[in-house]
Amino acid sequence: MENSTVTNTLGLRLAIERMPVSRIREVANKSMGLADVIPLWFGEPDVETPQFIRDAAVQALADGETFYTPNRGVPELRTALAAYSSALYGVPIGEDRITVTASGMSAMMLAHQLLIEPGSNIVCPTPQWPNVKGTVDVLGGDFRSVPLNFTGDDWELDLDALCAAVDDKTRMIFVNSPGNPTGWVMPREQQKRLLQYCREQGLWLVADEVYARIVYGMKHAPSFLEHAKPDDRLIVINSFSKPWAMTGWRLGWLTTPGRLGERLEILNEFNVAGASTFVQLAGIVALRDGEDFISQQVARYQNARDYVYERLVEHTRIRVARPRGAFYAFFAIEGIEDDLAFCQELVKTAKVGLVPGSAFGASQEGWLRLCFASEINTLDKALTRLEEAIAA
Numbered sequence: 001m002e003n004s005t006v007t008n009t010l011g012l013r014l015a016i017e018r019m020p021v022s023r024i025r026e027v028a029n030k031s032m033g034l035a036d037v038i039p040l041w042f043g044e045p046d047v048e049t050p051q052f053i054r055d056a057a058v059q060a061l062a063d064g065e066t067f068y069t070p071n072r073g074v075p076e077l078r079t080a081l082a083a084y085s086s087a088l089y090g091v092p093i094g095e096d097r098i099t100v101t102a103s104g105m106s107a108m109m110l111a112h113q114l115l116i117e118p119g120s121n122i123v124c125p126t127p128q129w130p131n132v133k134g135t136v137d138v139l140g141g142d143f144r145s146v147p148l149n150f151t152g153d154d155w156e157l158d159l160d161a162l163c164a165a166v167d168d169k170t171r172m173i174f175v176n177s178p179g180n181p182t183g184w185v186m187p188r189e190q191q192k193r194l195l196q197y198c199r200e201q202g203l204w205l206v207a208d209e210v211y212a213r214i215v216y217g218m219k220h221a222p223s224f225l226e227h228a229k230p231d232d233r234l235i236v237i238n239s240f241s242k243p244w245a246m247t248g249w250r251l252g253w254l255t256t257p258g259r260l261g262e263r264l265e266i267l268n269e270f271n272v273a274g275a276s277t278f279v280q281l282a283g284i285v286a287l288r289d290g291e292d293f294i295s296q297q298v299a300r301y302q303n304a305r306d307y308v309y310e311r312l313v314e315h316t317r318i319r320v321a322r323p324r325g326a327f328y329a330f331f332a333i334e335g336i337e338d339d340l341a342f343c344q345e346l347v348k349t350a351k352v353g354l355v356p357g358s359a360f361g362a363s364q365e366g367w368l369r370l371c372f373a374s375e376i377n378t379l380d381k382a383l384t385r386l387e388e389a390i391a392a
């Protein structure tokens with residue numbers, strides 16, 4: 001029996017009745033209709049999916065590709081993903097290790113469903129995208145946060161502190177790099193050490209690498225896949241949403257040891273039973289022809305990142321690190337304690353939509369997240385309004 005003082009007036013599981021609205025959506029939900037708001041709250045590219053990917057989906061529909069697919073995805077997409085990952089990371093990754101999912105979010109839920117039992121826990125560096133804790137809560141697990149250290153101009157993980165949070169109820173360590181909201185990128189050496197620790201402890205390592213391609217000064221972020229053996233207890237979550245600007249399509253994938261394939265085949269049957277057929281077929285074309293698009297977008301984000309960082313860092317009341325990956329600036333404003341109230345006021349009076357830092361963990365009160373996947377002139381306008389609001 002779940003134990004809580006909250007009454008379940010709807011007669012549902014208490015874990016669900018007491019689940020709060022994600023703070024990422026809380027400000028946006030109330031303000032999305034307001035005129036002239038510059039919305040920098042959601043984490044998505046500001047451009048539509050490239051035409052050649054849309055054409056591929058239209059063509060697939062015209063060809064009558066409207067039937068169920070195998071639960072782990074159409075074989076051609078699994079083959080294409082195995083080839084893509086092998087080429088990107090320079091290690092052979094077989095298609096037996098690939099499972100297509102209906103989004104990165106669904107991939108995360110599947111990974112957690114594989115591993116989390118009520119009463120077990122996961123250990124995770126924070127601040128962290130709230131859906132990680134949310135899925136753990138749905139499954140009745142315990143989310144253990146290990147804060148990243150803000151050094152003044154960067155974010156760092158104390159690996160010893162992470163490992164010290166593990167106990168006999170820990171099922172997995174969850175790492176998101178490049179990280180949302182901080183833009184922290186886990187160094188390769190640290191990845192190797194963590195992988196080795198998980199091997200020694202018999203723990204699962206779940207790596208959320210959905211921002212692997214959105215990283216500055218390198219082609220891809222360091223990945224656990226580069227160092228792992230095919231049968232290591234490693235699950236990597238990935239998605240088409242961010243690199244190919246396909247957030248609305250809902251397409252992602254998992255890379256796991258091949259021996260989990262049959263379990264995922266069964267488990268996905270009770271989730272979405274396979275992503276949409278024509279979406280998967282368009283995914284093959286995204287992988288084949290999408291590299292130029294990714295390079296152009298990352299160059300745009302890099303300009304935007306530098307622009308936003310320089311503006312923020314020169315403000316005497318703002319503390320911020322230059323993000324190494326993803327497309328968020330995460331910063332603290334001196335004197336602001338209630339970040340939710342600040343964001344609510346900001347959107348009403350200054351017409352800028354940001355996310356309160358407390359969405360990413362209780363220790364981030366007073367912080368704010370701004371998504372800079374936008375045009376420079378839009379960012380300029382938003383930052384001017386923010387600066388005026390701080391001055392007021």
Ligand SMILES: Cc1ncc(COP(=O)(O)O)c(C=O)c1O
Nearest residue numbers: 043103104105129180210239241
């Ligand atoms: C860290 C992280 N993981 C996973 C996802 C899931 O992305 P999607 O469900 O669009 O594939 C997101 C989306 O914002 C994210 O920020």
